[in-house]
Amino acid sequence: MIPAPFEYARPRTVEEAVSLLVHHGEGAKLLAGGHSLLPLMKLRVAAPSLLVDIGRLVDLRYVRDAGDHVAVGALVRHHDLETSPLLEREAPLLRYAAGFVGDPQVRHRGTIGGSLAHADPAADLPGVVVALEATMVVYGPRGERLIPARDFFRSTFESALAPDEVLVEVRVPKVGGRRWAFQKFNRRSIDWAIVGVAAVEADGGASVALVNMGPIPLRALETEAALRRGASQAEAAALADRGTEPSSDLNASAEYRRHLARVLVRRALEQVRR
C-alpha cells in the first residue's frame, strides 16, 4: 500500500511549522512519529497535499519537572514515557499506560502529541490525560493557548486544535502520592482497547475516565458522584456506563461495551481505593 503523492517540508522551528500550516491551509498535515497518520495515508483514507514533518524538532522532546506539574513535550515518544523515572515518581499512571500503546516498535516511533492530536476514541492516552486533568499547550499564529484535556477532545478524530495550530506540550499535574489504575480490555495485545479505564484517587473519591465508550474519552461522572456520596465500589462501578454512548462494531456490541465498562471500573476502583 502506497500513500498518494504529497509535498514534504521539514521545518526547523515550531514557528516555521505554523507558518507552513497557515500558508497551505487544510491540505497540510503535521507528521510526528507517523504511527496514526501514515497507516491512514497508506489506506488513502487520508491524502494530505503537504506533510509538515516536525519529527526532528528535538526542542519538543523533553519530560521535565515544572513545579506543580510535569511538562511533557509533544514529541516525547511512548517509549520515552514508559521509561521516564520522573513520570514514574510524579504521574505513574501515564508511564504505565504508555507501555500499553501498540507494541514496542510502535512505541519507539509514536509520540504523545501525535496520539492526543489524532483524537482516536479508542486510543489509550486521551483517556489517561482526561483522568489526570492535564492541560494541553497549543501554539499557533495567534500565540500560545492552554486547553484543559476535558475540552480538547471534540469528536471522533477531532480535537480543539485549529488547522494552523501545533500541540507543543502536555502539562500533567503531579499525583505521585495517589493511587491509580489502568485497565485495558482487548483480544490481542497490539489492538486498541475495546474498552479502557484510567482512574486516579481524588479528594472524596476518584477521577475515572473511560476509553472507547463514546466519540471522545468520557469521565464516568455518575460513578465519581456516587463515590463522593460514600457509595461502595461495587455500587459506584455499576453506574459507570451511565451517560456514555458506545458504538457497536466488529469487536463488540454497545451492550457488551457497557458491561465491560462496569466490570473494568470496578476492577480499577478496587486498585484505587483499597
Place this chain on the structure above:
Amino acid sequence: MRIELTVNGRHEAAEVEPRLLLVHLLRERLGLTGTNVGCDSTSCGACTVLLDGQSVKSCTVLAVQADGAEVTTIEGLSGAGGGLHPLQAAFQRHHALQCGYCTPGMVMAAVSLLAEHPHPTEEEVRRGLEGNLCRCTGYQGIVDAILEVARTTGGAER
C-alpha cells in the same frame, strides 16, 4: 528529495519521492530483500529493522524520515566473517522458525529487546515480541532462543 543514511554500516544516498516507504527503499533500491513485507499495516512486524538502534516497522516509516539515520537490517547482523549472529544461531538451535517469513523481523525485534533489557524475564521477552506475529511456531522456540542468548552473552552483545 535527496536523502543520506547509513545502512548496515554503509553510507547510502538516494533521490526519493517523499511517499517512498523505508521498507521499499531497503528492498527495491538497495537490494536488501531480507526484510519482508507481511501485513503492510503496522501489525505483523515482519518488516522490523533497527532505526538508530531501536526496532521499528519499516512499512510505517517514510524513507525521508530515516534521512541521516542509521538503519540495521537482518543482513547487517552477521559479523565480518559472515557467520550467524548469536540470535540467528539460537533460533536455529531452538527450531524458532518453520516457514521463516517472520524470522528477520522477529530477530531484529529480539536484538532491540535485548539492547533494552539485557536480562529479560520470560514475561518481558513475550511482551517484547508483542509486535511480531508468527503463525508457525507457537512462539515457544523463539522465546527459548532469546532467553538462551540473554543467559549466555549477557544480552548486550550485538
